[in-house]
Structure formats: structure tokens, C-alpha cells
Amino acid sequence: MEKIAVYGSGTIGSCEATLIIGHGLPCTVIGHSERGLERCRKAVAQNWEDLIANGLATEDNKTAALALLTVTNDPTALAGCTYIFEAVAEGNAEKQAVYENIAKYAEPDAVVASCSSSISAEILADLSPKPENLLIAHPFQPVHMLPLVEVVRHEKTAQSAIGRTLALLETLHRQVVVLNRSVPGLLVNRFAQALFRESIYLIEQGVTTAADIDRAVKYAVGMRYASIGLLEYYDDVGFQLESTIAGNVYPDLCDAKGIQRITQEGLDSGRTGRAAGQGLYDWSKKDLDDFRLRKQSPYFNGVKDWTMPK
Incomplete structure (x- = not known):
């Protein structure tokens, strides 16, 4: 041991x-x-x-x-x-x-x-x-x-x-x-950065809001890939349809190579996220204990497998 x-x-x-x-x-x-x-x-x-x-x-x-x-x-x-x-x-x-x-x-x-x-x-x-x-x-x-x-x-x-x-x-x-x-x-942070970059870009372009992006991820992307793999889904859709979708979407995706405007403005103003009280959200309006609980709750079942000391 x-x-x-x-x-x-x-x-x-x-x-x-x-x-x-x-x-x-x-x-x-x-x-x-x-x-x-x-x-x-x-x-x-x-x-x-x-x-x-x-x-x-x-x-x-x-x-x-x-x-x-x-x-x-x-x-x-x-x-x-x-x-x-x-x-x-x-x-x-x-x-x-x-x-x-x-x-x-x-x-x-x-x-x-x-x-x-x-x-x-x-x-x-x-x-x-x-x-x-x-x-x-x-x-x-x-x-x-x-x-x-x-x-x-x-x-x-x-x-x-x-x-x-x-x-x-x-x-x-x-x-x-x-x-x-x-x-x-x-792997995971690389995937996350691609999502973050695209999300910030869509907010900057006035397409939607941070809250609606989070809603889309929580109730579609997150739920889908909690039960099947990302590439299982790709295979399930099939290369023919995915290549058509890619042809339509790839040219419009964000390709920023540096810090994006919203993030830089936050850094310059001190609105840098939860710890500062303000970022994409106004954290003074959020229940921080509830947020801490929500960060953990998807993983509660795994704790039941611990061999806890008594």
C-alpha cells in the first residue's frame, strides 16, 4: 500500500x-x-x-x-x-x-x-x-x-x-x-477553452446572454454527454451529416488567438469573476452556499463508494 x-x-x-x-x-x-x-x-x-x-x-x-x-x-x-x-x-x-x-x-x-x-x-x-x-x-x-x-x-x-x-x-x-x-x-481544459471562447464571442456579438448560454449547456450539452460520449454521439449522427454541419458552422466559429474583449475589460475594471463579486454575473445576487452545493451535487453518488473510516 x-x-x-x-x-x-x-x-x-x-x-x-x-x-x-x-x-x-x-x-x-x-x-x-x-x-x-x-x-x-x-x-x-x-x-x-x-x-x-x-x-x-x-x-x-x-x-x-x-x-x-x-x-x-x-x-x-x-x-x-x-x-x-x-x-x-x-x-x-x-x-x-x-x-x-x-x-x-x-x-x-x-x-x-x-x-x-x-x-x-x-x-x-x-x-x-x-x-x-x-x-x-x-x-x-x-x-x-x-x-x-x-x-x-x-x-x-x-x-x-x-x-x-x-x-x-x-x-x-x-x-x-x-x-x-x-x-x-x-483534454478537459482544452475542450473547456473552446467552449469559453465561443461563448464569450457570442455575448460580444450580441447573439445571447451568459444566462442563456449556461442554460443551453446545462440542459442540452451537459445532459447529453453525461450519459453518452462526445464521439459516440459523433458516430451516431454520422460523418455525412456532421460534415454538412461543419461546412455550415466552422467558417463562423470564433478563431480568436488572444484575450477577448469582455475578459480584458473585466481585468481592466476589476470585475474578474466570483471572487470579485462581479464578472459575467453579479455575484451579490447569488447564494454562494447554493453555488458550492451545486458544484458538488453531480458527484454525490460517487462518495457512496468511499471506504470511509469509522
Whole structure:
């Protein structure tokens, strides 16, 4: 059995730790500031409170799970660890320092799984003293509930690291896709950026509103591909019809190569999204607790498969 650590005490690290202890496995979280550690503890506790509030866990489960969690700023706590999720800031210097600490304190054959989606596996490998043990394992928020992880190898990744990663992630997260090399955005974020770009373009062109775009995605696109695959649908429609549709639609699709006007205006004015209170929506008019619940609710059934501690 792997002895697991999470290097990084932010949102991703906190949720990954929630998932690990939710399966009855000990987890050590390594942070870099007392403020970050306290934020991590509160985030993990809030995750468990949300599970309890929705009938997915009990207070006993929470107590037993939290007893499995160690949160510290001391990298020597990596001693004996065989599998480390790296979830620190997206900077080469930050990640290199983490990889050096892991090589110094963890087990010699420890696998390092970076949660990065913006730095290629090849670049990360060059930052690591042991590139053969490094790969990307990119999860999605809320990390402790969404089942998919994108695993990305590079030319030096050992097959043993891939095998151990698949064995662990198929237990914790359940669904894994493997990329043989990095591409910007990997799979899911690449798909998302195409939708975001087209959506912003349609708003800029005065075609429709953010609310109606979200309604179209929630009640058609999202529902359709929740039960069948995107490319299953493509095959079902057939190449002949899809080629006709493509001929009509492709020439009109947004092909912007830079930041779009609405986004730039938001950056310039400080209207940068939920955290700022204003973005495409006025978040002062939204129930943030309801939003947090809606972000999690599609994944509640998966929690029932956890092997929770008692």
C-alpha cells in the first residue's frame, strides 16, 4: 500500500487530502505557511461538513478521517512516503524546490504526481532530480468528488510509475485517462477553452446572454454527454451529416488567438469573476452556499463508494 502525501495546502491539496482520508488512508499535507495550514484544515473540515449535511457521511466518519490527517510545514514529514501529489503554485522555481525536497526526504522510488495543467510534463521532468518517477495527474474541482484524473507521461516516465499511478487513482478517483505527451490544456481544459471562447464571442456579438448560454449547456450539452460520449454521439449522427454541419458552422466559429474583449475589460475594471463579486454575473445576487452545493451535487453518488473510516 502506498504511503501518501500531498505537497501543497491550497484548494487542490485540501480536496485531494479529503479524498485520501475519506478512503481510510493516512495522508500528510506539506504546506509552507501557518496561514496556509490553517486554511487547509478549515477547507478539509468544510468538505466533511458538506458531506454530512447531504447524508453522505457521519460525524464518526469525519472524526475518524481527520485523525488520519497530518498537516505540517516540515518537509521531513515526507519520510517513508512512497506517493506524493504535488499541488503547489504554477511556477518552475516553486516546483523544482518541492521536487528536491521530495528526493531528499521521501522514499527513493517515490512517485511524484504533479497536479499541474499548465506546465508540460517534459518541463516538469527537467526540474526533477528523478524524472523517471514524475508524471502529471491532473484532477478537477471539486477534487475530492469529481471522478476523472488526466495522467500525462513524458519520454522518461518509468512504466512502473504509470502502473502504480493507475492502481492508486482507479481506487481513489475511479476514472483515468492517459496522455502520452503534454498538450496545452490537456483534454478537459482544452475542450473547456473552446467552449469559453465561443461563448464569450457570442455575448460580444450580441447573439445571447451568459444566462442563456449556461442554460443551453446545462440542459442540452451537459445532459447529453453525461450519459453518452462526445464521439459516440459523433458516430451516431454520422460523418455525412456532421460534415454538412461543419461546412455550415466552422467558417463562423470564433478563431480568436488572444484575450477577448469582455475578459480584458473585466481585468481592466476589476470585475474578474466570483471572487470579485462581479464578472459575467453579479455575484451579490447569488447564494454562494447554493453555488458550492451545486458544484458538488453531480458527484454525490460517487462518495457512496468511499471506504470511509469509522
